[in-house]
Amino acid sequence: MPEYSWPPKEKRRLMGKRHDRIDGLEKATGKAKYGSDLNLPGMLHGALLTCPHAHARVVSIDTSAAERMPGVTAVRLIAKAGDEIQWAGAEIAAVSAKTEEQARDAVKAIQVQYEPLPHLVHEHDLQKAGPRAKAAGEVLEGDPDEAFKTADVISEQMYGIPVITHCCLEPHGNVVRWQGDKVDLYPSTQNVSGIGGDLAKSLELPAAQVAVHQDHIGGGFGSKFVADRWGVEAARLSKASGGAPVKLFLDRATELTIAGVRPSAYGVVKLGAKKDGTVTVWESRTWASGGFTGGNSPPIPYVFTRIPNKRQNHSAVSINAGGARAWRAPNHQQACYLTCSALEDLAAKLKMDPVELFKKNADWTPRPEVYRSQIDKAAELIDWKKKWHPRGDSGSSHLKRGLGLALHTWQGGGHASQARTTIHADGTVEIELGSQDLGTGTRTAIAIVAAETLGLRIQDIRVKIGENAYPPSGASGGSTTIGGVSGSTRRSMTHALDKLFDVVAPVLGAPKEQLEAVDGKIQVKGNPAKNLTWQAACAKLGMNKISEMGTNDPKNPGGLTSAGVGGVQMAEVEVDTETGLVRMIKTVAVQDCGTIVNLKTAESQTYGSVIMSICAALMEERIMDAQTGRVLNPDMEFYKLAGIGDIGEIVVYMNMEKEYDDRGVIGLGEPPAIGGITAIANAVANAIGVRVSHVPLTPERVLAALERRNA
Amino acid sequence: MHAFEYASPATLQDALKLLGQQWGQADVLAGGTDLLSLMKDGVHTPRRVVNIKGIKELGGIQASGTSVRIGATVTLDELAESPVIRKSLPALRTAALGVTSPQIRNMGTVGGDLCQRPRCWYFRGGHGLLARDKNGQSLVPNGENKYHAILGNRGPAYFVSPSSLGPALVALGATIKLASTMGTREVEAARFFVTPASDTQRETALMPYEILTEVVVPIGMRNATYEVRQKQALDWPLAAAAVALKMKGTAVESARVVLGHVAPTPWPATQADQMLAGKTITGDVAEQAARAALADATPLSQNAYKVQLARVAVKRALLEAAKGRA
Numbered sequence A: 001m002p003e004y005s006w007p008p009k010e011k012r013r014l015m016g017k018r019h020d021r022i023d024g025l026e027k028a029t030g031k032a033k034y035g036s037d038l039n040l041p042g043m044l045h046g047a048l049l050t051c052p053h054a055h056a057r058v059v060s061i062d063t064s065a066a067e068r069m070p071g072v073t074a075v076r077l078i079a080k081a082g083d084e085i086q087w088a089g090a091e092i093a094a095v096s097a098k099t100e101e102q103a104r105d106a107v108k109a110i111q112v113q114y115e116p117l118p119h120l121v122h123e124h125d126l127q128k129a130g131p132r133a134k135a136a137g138e139v140l141e142g143d144p145d146e147a148f149k150t151a152d153v154i155s156e157q158m159y160g161i162p163v164i165t166h167c168c169l170e171p172h173g174n175v176v177r178w179q180g181d182k183v184d185l186y187p188s189t190q191n192v193s194g195i196g197g198d199l200a201k202s203l204e205l206p207a208a209q210v211a212v213h214q215d216h217i218g219g220g221f222g223s224k225f226v227a228d229r230w231g232v233e234a235a236r237l238s239k240a241s242g243g244a245p246v247k248l249f250l251d252r253a254t255e256l257t258i259a260g261v262r263p264s265a266y267g268v269v270k271l272g273a274k275k276d277g278t279v280t281v282w283e284s285r286t287w288a289s290g291g292f293t294g295g296n297s298p299p300i301p302y303v304f305t306r307i308p309n310k311r312q313n314h315s316a317v318s319i320n321a322g323g324a325r326a327w328r329a330p331n332h333q334q335a336c337y338l339t340c341s342a343l344e345d346l347a348a349k350l351k352m353d354p355v356e357l358f359k360k361n362a363d364w365t366p367r368p369e370v371y372r373s374q375i376d377k378a379a380e381l382i383d384w385k386k387k388w389h390p391r392g393d394s395g396s397s398h399l400k401r402g403l404g405l406a407l408h409t410w411q412g413g414g415h416a417s418q419a420r421t422t423i424h425a426d427g428t429v430e431i432e433l434g435s436q437d438l439g440t441g442t443r444t445a446i447a448i449v450a451a452e453t454l455g456l457r458i459q460d461i462r463v464k465i466g467e468n469a470y471p472p473s474g475a476s477g478g479s480t481t482i483g484g485v486s487g488s489t490r491r492s493m494t495h496a497l498d499k500l501f502d503v504v505a506p507v508l509g510a511p512k513e514q515l516e517a518v519d520g521k522i523q524v525k526g527n528p529a530k531n532l533t534w535q536a537a538c539a540k541l542g543m544n545k546i547s548e549m550g551t552n553d554p555k556n557p558g559g560l561t562s563a564g565v566g567g568v569q570m571a572e573v574e575v576d577t578e579t580g581l582v583r584m585i586k587t588v589a590v591q592d593c594g595t596i597v598n599l600k601t602a603e604s605q606t607y608g609s610v611i612m613s614i615c616a617a618l619m620e621e622r623i624m625d626a627q628t629g630r631v632l633n634p635d636m637e638f639y640k641l642a643g644i645g646d647i648g649e650i651v652v653y654m655n656m657e658k659e660y661d662d663r664g665v666i667g668l669g670e671p672p673a674i675g676g677i678t679a680i681a682n683a684v685a686n687a688i689g690v691r692v693s694h695v696p697l698t699p700e701r702v703l704a705a706l707e708r709r710n711a
Numbered sequence B: 001m002h003a004f005e006y007a008s009p010a011t012l013q014d015a016l017k018l019l020g021q022q023w024g025q026a027d028v029l030a031g032g033t034d035l036l037s038l039m040k041d042g043v044h045t046p047r048r049v050v051n052i053k054g055i056k057e058l059g060g061i062q063a064s065g066t067s068v069r070i071g072a073t074v075t076l077d078e079l080a081e082s083p084v085i086r087k088s089l090p091a092l093r094t095a096a097l098g099v100t101s102p103q104i105r106n107m108g109t110v111g112g113d114l115c116q117r118p119r120c121w122y123f124r125g126g127h128g129l130l131a132r133d134k135n136g137q138s139l140v141p142n143g144e145n146k147y148h149a150i151l152g153n154r155g156p157a158y159f160v161s162p163s164s165l166g167p168a169l170v171a172l173g174a175t176i177k178l179a180s181t182m183g184t185r186e187v188e189a190a191r192f193f194v195t196p197a198s199d200t201q202r203e204t205a206l207m208p209y210e211i212l213t214e215v216v217v218p219i220g221m222r223n224a225t226y227e228v229r230q231k232q233a234l235d236w237p238l239a240a241a242a243v244a245l246k247m248k249g250t251a252v253e254s255a256r257v258v259l260g261h262v263a264p265t266p267w268p269a270t271q272a273d274q275m276l277a278g279k280t281i282t283g284d285v286a287e288q289a290a291r292a293a294l295a296d297a298t299p300l301s302q303n304a305y306k307v308q309l310a311r312v313a314v315k316r317a318l319l320e321a322a323k324g325r326a
């Protein structure tokens, strides 16, 4: 049985160090091609007609004018007369034409009559939701009434966190060619191994007939797992156009309107505690919406799950707006916001330092020691002791500084993944996985694990991902990829090396158990002079090659990957109390992710996550219009996102101490994207002396809160 | 996208001949940073697009002893980097630098900034400049109006003038030159911006058959612009103020305070002007002027905060101008 486990930390040459991405240069220079960059010979362009009404019945659709438009090759109906449409932006018809402009013009020529029906697009006011709010039933634990009676202090506050979109830079879409009985799909997907089967099902084709090809994806954040209506329709347009490839990517407005959202969460949280800050009881009345199907309760109380007495009531509100999809750490930001804001408010009421209060209550979390040590580390990095002041006690200048913190958690165990390693007689090493690199550096991580295992350099490994013809590897969701692919890579490389040892052992005159692969050589342990270079060793394969599989089985990961992490983020802000503008001074992120494969991309994940948190804390929200039922800011202008000048300093500390490192590889895509929003909101409350109940913390909200405080 | 004819004439006269008598027949193309989005969104569907960047006489910045002439196709970057603007017209330089990103400043022009269309999301979403629903009612008062007007908003217009150069030019008393095949005319900057009273009107004095050729700005006053922006880049001011002060010793002889991004036009705050005459600018005076400037504000359901932001802009612009760097 070959030994799979990770080499001890001090023996690792590559893992855990900082490495550039192997595809960094091609991405930076534009050589990297995304699906939306493709321009295949004879390619047609697809466009969608979407519904302008938030709620309507389709009375009639007339495509005859569109069919006669120049360049049009096919027109397909998605909706039909009589259908009830539940949100603006819902797909009605699709057109393909020789040019993108012709396709868009043809879409405009389709005549649809609608019977508009009443709609609801806002959920922030539960009263106005009426029957469209469905109560989920009370969740009760312990005796909250008694606990409130005996509590020394009670703190109660309203909070709100809105719907935001994924806003992928590369919109959803694909290029697809359906010729004869074979489909070639060039998607923008987080699910290379799975999307082909999904498309095949809709097209009623055998799954083996759909070939998926994807080199790069320009962002997914949880919104790109399935073939989607536009994928299916593009395929059908291709077939209807004689098998020419059809490119159909959503335009920016449609992308922000229907390609997925993060659900909102609103509600009142009431906490009871002892004088020393120990929380004894939680009560919440919350509601949320992620579109027509409503919205589940976030997992509250978050992290502090063991608070003994709880009463929770939640309502799901159905609105007429584009639906939810998993959004980087689904429901965790909402849960964190409701929980860690409430704890900060409790600390303020007790005039206690929230660092002390969070540490005091760490026993209510599943990993008290992790959080306590992470809080201490973060506090040190942001200079909490020196800079923190009681809420509102921030000097007489109109510029007020404040500090805040939040905790988070995530699972992130590796998904099912298979990898095939091929070693050629010329020394070339290839590894194939039906995986994808979401921009997280998956390719590079695979190469690092492979090179570490074979004693080679990163550039000696040819990483092949992005084809569903390769061995299946899980979808990139739930921060499961790094654990999955590093496990399968490690095993397939170990198997292949074992086979190479079989060939080389007689040549070196040593039993294969005595061999090791180090620094581009196969050598005898304890006698490194007895060696063959990698090239010479592989040459012994003659006309053969080695091809070995390796599997990561989530049920039996063998110590290569595990799950469950903690993280702490702290923010320092400066608020201009005359304008209500919040400026980021510094964010500190302390994060656990088990064994680190590439420190550089691990840190990059965390930087990116913090930046997303700054967007969501300060500026980002989908704005719906009650009258027209439409999204008013489906653009990158009033759908505000932070730029370089808005993010301040970011300090990332990855936990690499032994107790973390020993755990195996754990995913990182999601956890650092959780706590930042709340840390920032708490810092603002600390700075200005009053809670701004709803994020994003726009000038109007900050000014309104200040006015309330002064009144 | 609507098919259109493209022309790139070399002289102003040729360009003028290519324009139409009605809006919609032809659109002037300068940097294209606004026109292209208008066309992609189907808000403008011109039959002809007339590129004016090849017309030499529309470029260049020239200073005389008392004024600066700025050609219409001068880019916002050229404007901000021009030594004479830097020295004498900081109000204009700050406004130009506020337009972010560098890409927009490199392409966007002075003429384009003045003639760009409002960013009101109902207008850009296809509901017309006056954002009316099918019954002719404006969608703004009962709608999402946090970025809309707090002054000059008694209807039917509720949008805010998007131009950041506008308030500075009005404060400085600039003149805008417009050419047509019939000749040229000069319009005071304050009269160039108009509040439309009906759907057939536009928000500037520009006629469909005219090209804005240049702007002439008097120099010699202390001036400054202050903008309140939520984001450092790719964003619009939530409120802004430009001020120009004629000084007599340390006191203000006469002042012009103009608010930006709070009304359908750059908004002259004449109460503040009157209040400032004869005063030396201190923190208190600036604060009083700021209050006077917004005394008549009539915020909508969601934009009362802009009153406060505009006050801050006035105060900070006055304090900056009083430092007397120009």
Ligand SMILES: Cc1cc2nc3c(=O)[nH]c(=O)nc-3n(C[C@H](O)[C@H](O)[C@H](O)COP(=O)(O)OP(=O)(O)OC[C@H]3O[C@@H](n4cnc5c(N)ncnc54)[C@H](O)[C@@H]3O)c2cc1C
Pocket: A637, B027, B028, B029, B030, B031, B032, B033, B034, B035, B036, B052, B072, B073, B098, B099, B100, B101, B104, B107, B108, B109, B110, B111, B112, B113, B114, B115, B116, B117, B162, B163, B164, B165, B206, B210, B211, B212, B213, B234, B235, B236, B237
């Ligand atoms: C994200 C973003 C943020 C922005 N922020 C700001 C800001 O803060 N402040 C600000 O002021 N602007 C801002 N802008 C707008 C930008 O300044 C304008 O788009 C630019 O100045 C327009 O100049 P242009 O030469 O590209 O005009 P074009 O797009 O070429 O033309 C715009 C309009 O003016 C007409 N036009 C142009 N030149 C003339 C002329 N000489 N005579 C007659 N008509 C003419 C065109 O026909 C068209 O209708 C922003 C834009 C973006 C995209």
